[in-house]
Amino acid sequence: MYGMEQINTATGFANAKFGSSKGQGAKGFDEPEIRILELSKYVIKFELLNTDLSVANSLRRIIIAEVPTMAIDLVEVKENTSALHDEFIAHRLGLIPLQSFNVDQFNLSDQCACSSMCAQCSVQFKLHAVCSDRDQMEVNTRHIQPLSDAPIIPVQYVNDKGIEEDPILIMKLSKNQQLDMNLVARKGNGKIHAKWSPVATCQMRKEPIVEIDQDKINRDLDIEKRKEFVALCPREVFAFNDYRNAVEIENSDKCIQCIECLRFAQANNLERAVKIAEREDKFVFTVESTGVLTPEDIVSRALQILMRKLYELGTQMKKYGVNAD
Amino acid sequence: MSSTRKSQVQSSKVASEQIKTQKDIDMESDEDRNDENRNDNQQQSRPKLSIQRQDGDNTNATYSFLNEDHTLGNLLRNVIIKNNQVEFCAYSVPHPSEPIMNVRLQVAPSCGDTKKVLKHGLKRIAKMSDVLTEKFQNALDKYENRMSD
Numbered sequence: 426m427y428g429m430e431q432i433n434t435a436t437g438f439a440n441a442k443f444g445s446s447k448g449q450g451a452k453g454f455d456e457p458e459i460r461i462l463e464l465s466k467y468v469i470k471f472e473l474l475n476t477d478l479s480v481a482n483s484l485r486r487i488i489i490a491e492v493p494t495m496a497i498d499l500v501e502v503k504e505n506t507s508a509l510h511d512e513f514i515a516h517r518l519g520l521i522p523l524q525s526f527n528v529d530q531f532n533l534s535d536q537c538a539c540s541s542m543c544a545q546c547s548v549q550f551k552l553h554a555v556c557s558d559r560d561q562m563e564v565n566t567r568h569i570q571p572l573s574d575a576p577i578i579p580v581q582y583v584n585d586k587g588i589e590e591d592p593i594l595i596m597k598l599s600k601n602q603q604l605d606m607n608l609v610a611r612k613g614n615g616k617i618h619a620k621w622s623p624v625a626t627c628q629m630r631k632e633p634i635v636e637i638d639q640d641k642i643n644r645d646l647d648i649e650k651r652k653e654f655v656a657l658c659p660r661e662v663f664a665f666n667d668y669r670n671a672v673e674i675e676n677s678d679k680c681i682q683c684i685e686c687l688r689f690a691q692a693n694n695l696e697r698a699v700k701i702a703e704r705e706d707k708f709v710f711t712v713e714s715t716g717v718l719t720p721e722d723i724v725s726r727a728l729q730i731l732m733r734k735l736y737e738l739g740t741q742m743k744k745y746g747v748n749a750d
Numbered sequence: 751m752s753s754t755r756k757s758q759v760q761s762s763k764v765a766s767e768q769i770k771t772q773k774d775i776d777m778e779s780d781e782d783r784n785d786e787n788r789n790d791n792q793q794q795s796r797p798k799l800s801i802q803r804q805d806g807d808n809t810n811a812t813y814s815f816l817n818e819d820h821t822l823g824n825l826l827r828n829v830i831i832k833n834n835q836v837e838f839c840a841y842s843v844p845h846p847s848e849p850i851m852n853v854r855l856q857v858a859p860s861c862g863d864t865k866k867v868l869k870h871g872l873k874r875i876a877k878m879s880d881v882l883t884e885k886f887q888n889a890l891d892k893y894e895n896r897m898s899d
Contacts, residue, residue: 457878457882457885464890476878476882477828479824479825479828479829480882482824483825484882486821721890725883725887725890728882728883728886731875731882732879735872735875735876738815739869739876741797742799742868742872744797
């Protein structure tokens with residue numbers, strides 16, 4: 426579709442899909458499609474079709490930096506006789522993921538009606554650990570005790586078999602060292618600090634297209650060369666079929682556009698026999714949650730944030746008395 | 751170990767800014783403090799969207815969006831540019847640490863007003879995000895049905 430885009434001569438800018446009347450739905454744009462490929466406890470993979478790169482990128486940016494979560498933000502150190510200094514521990518505490526399924530019931534601290542801190546904008550914890558009877562002890566997220574009944578607690582990871590994994594290690598204490606801290610978790614988003622980002626990974630990529638002219642390759646190259654062609658791809662996109670002695674496309678999805686295959690084809694006078702490209706209207710998203718929210722929740726929250734953003738701007742536009750209906 | 755040592759450590763940018771304002775107030779004179787408060791008030795009442803344009807000319811304008819960045823800027827530009835009546839549209843974020851995003855918009859004289867075009871663009875994105883939300887929910891239901899079968 427993008428290969429034939431119209432260029433507006435006045436602006437020099439591409440004037441494809443949205444401006445032209447063809448290919449538009451009733452809503453004035455191509456109907457986007459979403460297909461979920463994989464969904465597990467921490468990872469979601471989905472395809473976004475018939476949209477522009479800018480839409481996909483906005484979604485990606487919102488997922489990373491604008492979905493609110495809870496994280497430890499204020500640490501009051503009462504006692505720290507460990508080997509690590511206060512700021513170092515505070516930083517580590519801040520990065521601990523906290524289950525944020527109920528993040529909506531909290532206010533951002535700068536938008537809360539209270540003067541400094543209240544139950545509507547903060548959750549209090551206590552971290553007290555003493556190493557008295559052993560040579561060494563590990564302080565982990567199980568030592569963080571909530572002081573209220575708010576359902577915000579450190580994330581407990583569960584592996585594929587449903588068994589709980591070890592809690593996150595915060596630090597170690599040696600004999601006679603102790604730690605006594607009050608912790609305050611607040612609501613925030615990844616724009617303020619990355620510790621509030623709900624995702625470990627949020628990547629999107631265009632789907633690769635790989636095409637080969639099988640007749641030409643299997644006719645013009647001898648068997649050794651064909652095997653060489655299959656072997657040179659670092660991502661194992663091609664396979665060698667032993668029965669037919671022929672090159673086949675095994676997994677075009679793995680292609681990373683390194684153009685090794687194109688170079689080989691060019692060197693063997695087969696320029697037109699191999700084609701690689703990327704689809705411009707299909708994006709494959711991989712979103713991996715840190716455990717603070719479920720992955721599908723992160724994506725639907727991100728879409729709602731985009732909607733709310735535009736709603737706010739719409740009401741702002743009304744103030745200027747514009748009607749574009 | 752007996753004496754309780756107290757110190758507060760804050761680990762985010764917002765928090766460190768709070769500390770900074772406290773310090774500033776301690777160090778500065780009353781006059782400065784008033785000045786700062788006034789600035790804070792201005793910051794709060796600053797509109798989410800403001801227009802800079804020449805009087806009497808509605809065919810071009812620069813819109814300033816508060817608290818927006820490339821997330822909306824690129825999306826908006828790409829939607830607006832697809833309107834045939836638009837002669838020029840571009841966005842910029844003048845400085846990464848300022849929460850401002852500008853959109854420059856010039857339309858053909860036959861179109862008349864940039865506001866119309868901007869509103870149309872915003873509406874289109876709103877509709878699309880509406881559709882996307884719905885589609886995502888449908889896709890999720892479909893996937894769950896498939897898994898439970």
